[in-house]
Amino acid sequence: MSPQPESERLRRIFAEAALAVTPSAVPLAAIEKAGRRHRRRRTTVLSTACGLLLLPLAATTVHLASPETTTIGQPAPPTASARVVAPGERVQVAPKVSLWLTKDGKHWSTPTQADQFRSITDGNLDMSRPGVSLQSEPVDGTYLLSGVYHGKGDATTVRVVTDKGTVNGHIVTLAGNPGWGAWYATNPLPHRRLPTGPTSADGKDDLVKSVTVLDAAGRTIAALTHP
Incomplete structure (x- = not known):
């Protein structure tokens, strides 16, 4: 048998070593847990942002309604002058x-x-x-x-x-x-x-x-x- 080139010999050595290695299982549970944690964090951030956007609207509504509830039915003071x-x-x-x-x-x-x-x-x-x-x-x-x-x-x-x-x-x-x-x-x-x-x-x-x-x-x- 004629000697093999050095590059071919090295490829065979690496292939045999790769076949001898057993791959580890994919951590599906960890990945799923991390995904749920990420979704909860995103939901919390969105809820807070929506609340901050709605707060000025609520405050504006109360501000506009207050004069009506405090002035209706009250007698006006005299406005004439001598x-x-x-x-x-x-x-x-x-x-x-x-x-x-x-x-x-x-x-x-x-x-x-x-x-x-x-x-x-x-x-x-x-x-x-x-x-x-x-x-x-x-x-x-x-x-x-x-x-x-x-x-x-x-x-x-x-x-x-x-x-x-x-x-x-x-x-x-x-x-x-x-x-x-x-x-x-x-x-x-x-x-x-x-x-x-x-x-x-x-x-x-x-x-x-x-x-x-x-x-x-x-x-x-x-x-x-x-x-």
Whole structure:
């Protein structure tokens, strides 16, 4: 037999050695366990990420819904403000009707009665305690209600309860917080015969049930009630 080349001899040696080696079993259980652990880790990461994405949406929903639950049904505070005038400065309170103040009291004029006056110094008003006066008269298809108020605090609005409902009126005052001022409002004419001139009833007219002067916080400065 002729000698074999060196390369062929080496190949045969390696082949015989490979056939003598027994391969180990594939670790299927370990691979499966590792796969389950990997899937759980991926699921946890995805759940956390989704939760972080949904959290801002939930917070936004609560933020938008809160104002509705806290404001519905609550009464609004008074938003009017008193008109501060100089002595003698005229304010148009209705068509052809003007009102002005001096240090002595309230003045007003209507088409039928000019230069009317309600004094705060003649002793007819007890200025030592809070109070409200009332004058009422028909003017061009409406009922003009007005008066003088006095008391502590900065008045901003007046609420008049009539036999037709509630009317929100206006406040006029002099600068310097003198402790008194005037108020006025208008109301539809009642379905009954009215006097042709002004009535200085100071609350004894059955058209008006009550007059309440309020400050900006809704606190009562002075009130008049007609039983």
